Amino acid sequence: MQSVHESARDVPVYGEFDVVVLGGGPAGLAASVSASNNGASVLLVERYGFLGGMGTAGGVTNFAGLYGRKNGEMRQVVHGVVDELLARMASMGGLNRPQDGMQGRIRVQSYDVSILKCAADQMLVASGVQILFHAWAAAVVMQESKIDALLVETKSGRRAVRAANFIDCSGDADLAHFAGVPCEVGDGQGSGLFPTTMFRVGHVEPDAALSAVGEFAAINQAMAKAQEDKPGKYRFPREGAILRPQKNPTEWRANVTQIANAQGNAMDATDARQLSDGELAGRQQVMDYFDFLRHEIPGFANASLVDIAAQIGIRESRRVVGQYVLTGEDILASSRFNDVIGINAWPMELHVAGKIEWQFPRNSGTADGQVDNDLPWRMLVPNEVKNLLVAGRCASMTHEGQSAARVSGSCFVMGQAAGTAAAMLGASQSFIDMDVKALQHRLKHDGACLD
Secondary structure, three states: OOOOOOOOOOOOEEEEEEEEEEOOOHHHHHHHHHHHHOOOOEEEEOOOOOOOHHHOOOOOOEEEOOEEEEOOEEEEOOOOHHHHHHHHHHHOOOEOOOEEEOOOOEEEEEEOHHHHHHHHHHHHHHHOOEEEOOOEEEEEEEEOOEEEEEEEEEOOEEEEEEEEEEEEOOOOOHHHHHOOOOEEEOOOOOOOOOOEOOEEEEOOOHHHHHHHHOOHHHHHHHHHHHHHHOOOOOOOOOOOOEEEEOOOOOOEEEEOOOOEOOOOOEOOOOOHHHHHHHHHHHHHHHHHHHHHHHHHOOOOOOOEEEEEOOOOEOOOOEEEOEOOOEOHHHHHOOOOOOOEEEEEOOOEEEEEOOEEEEEOOHHHHOOOOOOOEEEEHHHHOEOOOOOEEEOOOOOOEOHHHHHHHOOHHHHHHHHHHHHHHHHHOOOOOOHHHOOHHHHHHHHHHOOOOOO
């Protein structure tokens, strides 16, 4: 690759804070609010002009992992900062009733994307968090084993933000990567969890559509029949299509596309060329599937395409290697940890080539089985950088462990723990030496569920 020499330059300092959080998804929201509520001055840096992460920019439109089955009953098991966000969204009329799937083994809660954006704005402003929108992380300045400043590109040019502590909630581990923290990408075999371009369809006839789609199996049976009856007319990127009504029952969200690279592996979201090609491929798949819906599925004949997500929905890219690496076995065994910071209540959801493979904890078949696992503090803590935590889908997990704990419920858990810890830690201390018992006490005080 050819190169161009870039001259050294002095970068203006945008501001100095106790805590800087990179990324405004569920982990970043929880981290920012928790740090501010515990007395820290906080700056949240976000690449878009709105918050929500994959829940808004990626078009996910539902919270997964907030609910889990305990003692035979499905109940909310993730609490804390998320409760305030849910309350704000509910007061604005932006939350749907929880919806069960997979024969009652999972529960999700869909929402209005615009309401999430506005509720997140209000929550952060009310808590005193400063927000820098339209800012893209570019590099870090290190001082021995600490981050001195994060360099960001803005419409005002490159700026530096300084902090005592930093939290990487970027999803792609950008900050950690710049700081030299070891990372793994995908499944280690050149692939990973396949991403999806999400879209929403409006003007649906809800009664007819619900009768036709019903549970997951019905839409997939219709897809198979269409391919059998009309060979060559329809090509579907994967099995396991998920269509669900939104708050407005005439509007449905579709989770059906699957983006591969030229080699047939999962698109690498850290590769600029693959990311660009993937956006094109995803929108073409959306148009193809929308054509199938209108012509083959009752209730969709007069439907219209109302939204394609602002970007591809990324499930997996870089993951840091921290003090503890959460594994697939931890999910299947419902593992418990002494340094628990909260609960993951989602099964392994492996988006492999052409389909989704679900793997539930081994005790999920019992009447009173607790089908969740603990999330340990150590999965947020890299060994190499003293003042950095990593929360969200890029935290320390294996490919299999991340397939479960990447969802929004777990991200809220990790974010709240990271933000609380960052506010508690002194400027001369290291997260490696964190008083975990004191952190757990503070989390419980702030409403988090550790049991």
